[in-house]
Amino acid sequence: MTNVSGWVPQTIYTIYIAAPAERVWEALTSPEFSRQYFSGYTVTIEPRRGGTLTMTAPDGSLHIGGEVIDWNPPRRLSVTWNVGWPGLVEALGGTLVTYEIEPAGDAVRLTMTEAHEHPLDDDILSGGQQGWPAILSALKSLLETGTAPKITMQPPMRMIAALKRRGIRIPGLPD
Template sequence: MDIAQFKPKTVYVTYVAATAEQVWQALTDPAFTRQYFGGFSVDVEPRQGGAFRLLYPDGRTHIAGEVLDWSPPQRFSCTWLVEGMKEFAELPVCVVTYDIAPAGEAVRLTMTESHSWNVPDAILAGGQSGWPAILSGLKSLLETGKAPKLEMAPPPGFMEAVAKAVAEKPWLKTR
């Protein structure tokens, strides 16, 4: 995989009144992620090249990938493939990167979702609506001790765009 082929398509920045170590733990500890990530828990082998998974509450794999950068508590980057939903399993992997930087009495958390193909806007809309909700939950959990229960659904046209992309495989035509 040529990481240089991946271009940022979704970037979300939030400021969290916590330490870098607390934000890092919230991103990489299963007990934390379960509280703000819709019941999903992270399972990560803490090293570059290690396995990354996001697990359903029953332990099945929803997201699978490989750790690309493990630099606690500043940067965590991994490939991201939705295996737990057959509609998505044929899409190319994307790269999700969390950057944590000091910002006065808080830290700046930047999540970047990068892709190697020209992803349709209707598919990008899923992450553009999902990431703010997920990371707002992380922020609330660290700042107040409680993550809000959010109702989330795919944006209009999202599932149709995924089905079309899987059928047409436009990423193969750009190589």
């Protein structure tokens, strides 16, 4: 099991969703749900501590791999989140994504925390800071209305430039 005790939280988002905790948990852990709010990407989680996490792109290729660090339905899920770009994890260290679901009256409070093995600069973090609000907003819409909006975003150019400066090649983009 990966030891994440010293990893530093650097990105935190909290949203309120008018849905039961069990339904939010299902959306976070179900491949069928994730495909709807994660822009066609499918998250598959082996439902136990020490299990695997995989995220496949719409074309079926592996995009992210990881390990389940904490599995506590329907309250807390922590997974390592290793994007499969050549040299990325070696250069930047690992990432830990944690979802905490707490009662909040007729809603739940969902807090997503992205922690890192090593502190990262704002340019590197800008990719997640651009992507997470769209993902969490689509999740909220899906659970509250039954439909996730199609959100179109520009590529995270600040992050891409910072990764290229570190010699990290991003598949599908010119060097």
